[in-house]
Amino acid sequence: MAKTMQPQELIDSAVVDPAGNKLGKVGNVYLADATHQPEWITVKTGLFGTKESFVPLSGAHTDKDGVHVRVDKDAVSDAPRIDADGHLSPEESAQLYQHYGLPMPRTSPDGRMDGRTGDRTQGRDPAMGGTGRGRDGMAAGRGKSEMDAKGRGQSGMDAGNRGKSDKDSMTRSEERLNVGTEQVETGHVRLRKYVVTEEQQVTVPVRHEEVRIEREPIKDGQAGGAEIGEAEKDIVLHAEKPVVSKETVPVERVRLRTETVTDEQTVSGKVRKEQFEVTDDNGKHRK
Numbered sequence: 001m002a003k004t005m006q007p008q009e010l011i012d013s014a015v016v017d018p019a020g021n022k023l024g025k026v027g028n029v030y031l032a033d034a035t036h037q038p039e040w041i042t043v044k045t046g047l048f049g050t051k052e053s054f055v056p057l058s059g060a061h062t063d064k065d066g067v068h069v070r071v072d073k074d075a076v077s078d079a080p081r082i083d084a085d086g087h088l089s090p091e092e093s094a095q096l097y098q099h100y101g102l103p104m105p106r107t108s109p110d111g112r113m114d115g116r117t118g119d120r121t122q123g124r125d126p127a128m129g130g131t132g133r134g135r136d137g138m139a140a141g142r143g144k145s146e147m148d149a150k151g152r153g154q155s156g157m158d159a160g161n162r163g164k165s166d167k168d169s170m171t172r173s174e175e176r177l178n179v180g181t182e183q184v185e186t187g188h189v190r191l192r193k194y195v196v197t198e199e200q201q202v203t204v205p206v207r208h209e210e211v212r213i214e215r216e217p218i219k220d221g222q223a224g225g226a227e228i229g230e231a232e233k234d235i236v237l238h239a240e241k242p243v244v245s246k247e248t249v250p251v252e253r254v255r256l257r258t259e260t261v262t263d264e265q266t267v268s269g270k271v272r273k274e275q276f277e278v279t280d281d282n283g284k285h286r287k
Contacts, residue, residue, distance in 0.1 A: 005038045005062060007031065014066030015043045015055060021073045022066075027052050028084050040096070041067065042084040043076060052084045053077070054096050071100055174273030191256050208239030
């Protein structure tokens with residue numbers, strides 16, 4: 001590596017493979033026992049980052065995008081499942097070296113592999129000045145030699161049992177329907193007004209003047225001198241006639257509004273699931 005990587009700088013960094021695929025984020029950093037330098041990192045993968053896979057830092061470099069490693073996404077996905085909860089045992093280290101095709105480090109006189117990874121680093125410890133110490137307060141890669149020597153036999157047995165269990169087990173998976181709702185357009189409603197013509201009839205009372213002849217006898221002595229001759233009197237007659245006019249008045253207001261109505265629909269879909277079947281040498285099936 002062109003630059004010495006500091007454990008505290010790697011925590012939570014993005015991990016990128018040679019093809020540019022993002023593998024996840026760095027969860028833990030494991031230091032080599034001999035050099036106390038970062039040798040392995042664990043990458044948080046899976047839903048919500050609940051799984052951690054070991055990835056080698058051999059040939060890796062860092063930049064603004066994160067940690068660029070030399071192994072691809074498939075290799076990390078197929079890596080041995082090892083719990084990232086403490087010091088790696090010799091068997092676990094050997095499994096990782098073999099999986100990634102890395103050369104095994106030589107064995108030192110005390111039985112250790114030079115370069116085998118030591119304690120993990122989870123992040124900065126402000127009380128320790130940001131030296132990247134582990135959760136137990138001990139400096140990563142040192143201070144556990146006696147504990148390793150006492151527990152190495154048991155660790156090897158546990159690793160062997162774990163490897164055997166993984167080899168003889170299967171994981172059954174099944175599909176499930178995830179049903180939700182989304183809002184979609186179902187149509188349009190338009191409100192418009194238009195003009196129609198209709199005939200209306202209204203009865204209106206009208207008045208007019210007519211001529212009536214009224215006769216009044218003249219008593220003796222009331223008449224003056226009368227002359228016989230022609231005379232003419234002109235009277236103007238009046239009558240009412242209907243007059244029609246129009247006016248526009250508002251009579252009604254109309255508006256559109258939407259309301260939400262809830263009903264139920266049944267949806268169905270086909271899902272697949274795996275089943276286990278055990279067959280012995282006689283062809284008998286067991287559940």
